[in-house]
Every structure is written in structure tokens, then in C-alpha cells.
Amino acid sequence: MAIQIKTLEQLKVMRRAGLVVAEIHQAIRAAIKPGMTTSALDAVAAACIKRNGATPNFLNYHGFPATICVSVNEEIVHGIPGDRLINDGDLVSIDCGAIIDGWHGDAAFSVGVGNVDAQDQKLMDVCEESMWRGIAAGKLGARLTDISAAIENYIDSQGKYGILQEYGGHGIGTEMHQEPHVLNFGKGGNGPELIVGMALAIEPMITRGTHKTKVLGDDWTVVSQDKSRGAHFEHSFALLPDGKPFVLTAADGGRAKLASLGVVVSDLLS
Numbered sequence: 001m002a003i004q005i006k007t008l009e010q011l012k013v014m015r016r017a018g019l020v021v022a023e024i025h026q027a028i029r030a031a032i033k034p035g036m037t038t039s040a041l042d043a044v045a046a047a048c049i050k051r052n053g054a055t056p057n058f059l060n061y062h063g064f065p066a067t068i069c070v071s072v073n074e075e076i077v078h079g080i081p082g083d084r085l086i087n088d089g090d091l092v093s094i095d096c097g098a099i100i101d102g103w104h105g106d107a108a109f110s111v112g113v114g115n116v117d118a119q120d121q122k123l124m125d126v127c128e129e130s131m132w133r134g135i136a137a138g139k140l141g142a143r144l145t146d147i148s149a150a151i152e153n154y155i156d157s158q159g160k161y162g163i164l165q166e167y168g169g170h171g172i173g174t175e176m177h178q179e180p181h182v183l184n185f186g187k188g189g190n191g192p193e194l195i196v197g198m199a200l201a202i203e204p205m206i207t208r209g210t211h212k213t214k215v216l217g218d219d220w221t222v223v224s225q226d227k228s229r230g231a232h233f234e235h236s237f238a239l240l241p242d243g244k245p246f247v248l249t250a251a252d253g254g255r256a257k258l259a260s261l262g263v264v265v266s267d268l269l270s
Contacts, residue, residue: 003180004173005197008268010103011238011248014173014199015269017105018236018248020052020098024068025109026251034088034114038070042081045096057097057104057176064220068096069108071221076205076213076230077108077167078220088114091124093232097176104176106201107249108234119208120229126158127206127231134169134184134202135235135254136261140243144180144191151204152185162211164230167222169202172236196239199248203234240266 006014024045031044046067049056056067064080071079071093072086079093086092095108110124130151137150147169155161169182180192184204209228216223224230237247237254244266247254255265 003171003192003198004178005195006173006199006238007197008241010173011199011240012269013101013103014105014236014238015248017054017098017100017103018107019251020049020054020100021096021105021107021249022251023052024048024096024098025094025107028094029111032086032092032111032113034086036086038072038079038081038084038086041070041094042066042068049098052098054098054100057099057106061176068094070094071230071232073229074223074227075221076164076207076224077222077232080218080220086113089116091116091120091229091231093230095232095234102174104172104174105249106172106176106234106236108203108232110231110233122159123161123206123208123229124231126155126161127204128233130154130204131202131233131235132257132261134204135237135245135247136258136263138194138200138202138237138239138245140194140196140239142194143189144182144194145186146188147200147202148183148186149188155204155206162207162209162224162228164205164207164213165211166213167205169200169234172199172201194239196241196243199236199238201234201236203232205230205232240268242266242268
């Protein structure tokens with residue numbers, strides 16, 4: 001399948017969807033606390049989506065039964081919200097998306113609740129920074145696996161972490177998951193050239209132990225085989241007609257973080 005190339009007008013709609021996702025993230029960060037159920041976080045997201053006149057893109061996606069994915073501790077991705085209580089010291093990963101006028105936004109983050117173990121915090125920090133390194137590598141004219149290599153190289157420089165092999169980033173647009181698949185590891189210089197109009201969701205997933213995973217009996221929740229804790233971060237970005245990137249799901253378009261990595265963000269969606 002060909003990679004979908006977007007016009008500036010289409011990316012403007014994706015930005016609207018991305019801002020809804022950014023608002024969901026902010027609302028969940030403000031709400032999450034020990035003693036909450038994971039389904040209570042799902043309700044926060046559902047209310048935010050409804051308030052903005054958007055549609056959830058996870059609900060009923062291949063039968064997924066909730067608005068967002070909530071994964072706790074050794075659960076890394078695709079956790080189904082329910083009656084599980086969030087405890088002090090838990091590491092919680094939230095993945096969510098929204099649709100505006102047929103165009104998708106998708107982003108994820110991990111957060112420690114209450115008193116967080118220092119190594120869990122480092123796990124999250126490394127995962128988040130690797131995502132930004134990947135986005136920074138996604139320059140006009142680069143190759144797709146330049147993103148993959150930037151993510152892996154940073155993670156490996158920070159310690160011994162398991163980088164999930166079966167799951168990665170993806171193209172995004174009129175569907176949540178499109179070509180190309182974006183690995184979080186590999187040698188740079190391969191894959192399609194990055195051109196204006198591409199939109200990619202960059203999402204590293206790592207554990208404090210092995211990269212090996214299994215899917216639980218609910219056919220959704222992905223856990224580490226060795227029960228080590230995991231982290232998951234994701235942002236969707238696009239290459240604009242001025243040749244510069246813009247992070248569609250970040251409130252500031254990624255401006256502050258990418259500036260610290262020497263990358264100037266486009267003003268075309270500001």
C-alpha cells in the first residue's frame with residue numbers, strides 16, 4: 001500500500017484532531033491518582049472527546065471495547081480499562097486518539113503515580129527522549145530507518161532496556177494505522193525517503209527487562225514475558241510544505257523540545 005501524502009489543508013484538520021489528543025493527555029495527567037480505576041481514566045478521555053465534537057478512534061477498532069488503552073506496570077500497550085485500581089508507585093501508560101472530519105490524531109505517554117521508583121522514572125525518561133530523538137531524525141530527505149536508528153541508539157546509550165520488536169510506529173491520516181510501519185530499532189539509511197506531506201506516529205515501547213512479550217487472554221493486553229515494567233510514548237508529526245516538521249499532537253507543535261535538539265518547527269500550523 002502506498003504512503004498517504006497530505007496537503008496543508010488536510011494537515012490543518014489533523015492538527016485539530018491532535019489538539020484534542022493533547023487535551024486528553026493533559027486531563028488524564030491532572031486526574032490520575034492512587035485509588036482510581038483504569039475505567040475512570042477512560043471516562044475522562046471520553047468526556048474530553050465528546051466536549052470537542054470529536055470521535056474516539058480506539059473504540060470498536062477491531063473490536064477494542066474502550067475509548068483509550070490503559071496499561072499498568074508490566075502491561076506495555078493495549079490494556080483494556082476496567083475495574084483495576086491504580087496504586088501508589090504504579091507506572092501507567094495511556095494511548096489515545098481522536099478523529100475530526102475523518103482525520104486522525106494519536107499519541108501516548110507513561111506516567112508514574114505517587115511515589116515513583118527511580119529506575120521506573122528513568123525508564124520513562126529514556127523512552128520519551130528516544131521518541132523525540134526519532135522525531136528529530138525525521139527530516140526532509142532522510143530515510144525512514146534514520147528514525148529507527150536514532151531511537152535505538154539513544155535507548156542503548158542509556159542502559160540495558162528491552163525494545164519491543166513486534167510493535168512500532170506507523171503512518172497516520174484517514175486511518176489511524178497506515179503505511180509505513182516504523183520500527184524502533186535498526187540501521188539507518190533504509191526505507192522510503194521522507195517527503196513533504198508525510199505524517200508519522202513515532203512510538204517507542206521499552207521495558208526494564210526483555211523485549212519479549214505475550215498477549216493476555218483478552219486478546220489485547222501486551223505484557224512483558226519477564227513481568228518487567230514497560231514505558232510507551234508516542235507523538236504524531238508531519239513534514240510541512242516549508243520542509244520543516246510539526247508535531248501534530250503536542251500542544252506547542254513540539255517547538256520547545258525539538259529546539260533543544262537543534263530542529264526548527266514549522267509555523268504553517270501555528
